[in-house]
Amino acid sequence: MPVSDELSFKEMCACFDVTPRTLRYYEYIELLQPRKEGRSRFYSAREVARMTLILRGRKFGFSLEEIRQWLELYDRKGDREQYEVWIGMANQQLDVLANQKADIEAAIDDLRQLRDETVEILQNMD
Template identity: 75%
Template sequence: MTDQRISFKEMCARFDVTPRTLRYYEYIELLSPHKEGRARFYGPREVARMTLILRGRRFGFSLEEIRQWLLIYDKQGSREQYQVWIAMADRQLAVLDQQIADLQAARTDLAQLRETGMAELAALDRPG
């Protein structure tokens, strides 16, 4: 084994994923480890792909969208591929912006409800 390859267990630890997740990504062909018998080894290409997969998941992309994204990174992307990628990114940015707005609204509502509770608690503490 060369220094650039890591084992299945090391890959799980490096990316803090379960063995089931790693096997699933292999099953759906997002990753293609080198196999020696039953052992799997991951080289720099697979490590880079896993980094992109997890980044895509963090951004909220589906696994199919991540597959399309990886196609661009596997080879020199065409103009059309980059246009598709930019459109995907724009759609996901809109989704994230909406989630941020929803979370901010929920936080504001919760903070107001907390303040109401604090006022009611203070009123209960006042002599009568």
């Protein structure tokens, strides 16, 4: 990839709407490995793709360690095993999110009921 196709540190932060601290942390925990030139960092298409997957994984509720292990699979084993592991991780996370959704829906129902009871109490005070 020609150097001109790489993103600078500042461009990478802007592209993904992340703070410099976040980007440095992802590099520190070896989720990203930009090319370094002195103090400057340059992010290739590979690093941009990895960042996309990292942020998508965070959105879905995966830990950074889970994401790191999954990304390492590709480096060691290739696409097929990575996809198989991803399916298992996705199924497990879908269960977690479904449980969280049920808990949130129950909390919303309880809060509505309490609010409605309170409204009724106020109306009976008049």
